[in-house]
Amino acid sequence: MTLHLTSVWLLLITHTVLVFCDMEFLERTQGDSVEFYCISEFNASKPIGLYLKRKWLQPNQEVLFMFTKQTPAYYDDVKERIHVTGDPSTLRVNVTLSQLKGTDTDLYYCEFVFPDASNADQKIPSNMELFLYVDDVGVKCSCTSYTLLLYVLSSAVGLLLIFLMALGVAHYVKTRGDRITLQPHQASIYEEMAGVRPPNRNGKVSYHPSPPPHLEEMVASAYDNPPLCRQENHYERPAEET
Known part of the structure; x- marks a missing residue:
């Protein structure tokens, strides 16, 4: 009996997860x-x-059919054990x-019949x-049959859990990959001294050597000994001719 009840619970879990419907369990x-x-609900x-x-x-086995404002028709096995109150129109x-x-x-469900403009309701x-x-x-x-059913349902639930875990891992990897950004290249002191520029978008490294020594000396002397220029005095009177 415990095995039977366990298989029933596995069926409920599998049916609820895969079909996504509301279900009530009564023992x-x-x-x-x-x-x-x-x-x-309609x-x-x-x-x-x-x-x-x-x-x-017993798939699609009718327990009863009730037409509005009329006496219900029952399945033979439940005819003496069933009682109905209310009306479908409500x-x-x-x-x-x-x-x-x-x-x-068994698993029971209700099915309402609505009028349709076509011939079929x-x-x-x-x-x-x-x-x-x-x-x-x-x-x-x-x-024996319940043991087989238990194995089948257990396998279905296990495969479902593995599938959900795989989806979770794939989502985590994708989210983590989107967060990783490339860090900008930082040139080392040696590269700065040697005149090496960081790699461009194509991954190529360009090298710019320093200028020749005589040009460096000329530039340095120009900064060390700037040319002297005489500042013009607008208030100085010009020399008188004799």
Whole structure:
């Protein structure tokens, strides 16, 4: 029984992560009762009918169909154990299933029927799904199938986690790579003395040697002994001729 319940939880985790739907988990014992709340989020028009269906162990198995303002039609196995209140036209219907059995364990969902201009009516399922697990203490089941199911679900969850981790690592590496910027080249003292310029965009290094010694001496002497020039005095009187 523990193995069975573990496989159920793995199914819920896998289904919730992969399908991205709202799910409610209910655990009951054999003979208990459970209530389903069928609520339509689509309110553009009034629905004309409602389906309650099973999805996992008995895919697309109809539990009931209710046409607005009429008596519901039930599946044979639940005909004596089901009670319905409300009407599809109000966007909410409550379904109570009593005297639960182990075979009632399944994933249930509600599907509302809306009128359409075309011949085919539009069926829109509710966002909420309900997983009912009935602990049938009086029945001993073979655990071989559940063991296989457990392995399959465990592998699916493991692959999903590895995929999510790979996405996280790729995003981290990309973000870190965008933050790394190239540092500008700083010329060393030797390069400055030798006249070597830092590399350009193409990665080439240019070398500019110092001028010849005689030019350096001329430039130095020009700065050391600047030419003297006589400053003109505008107030000095010119010399008189005799």
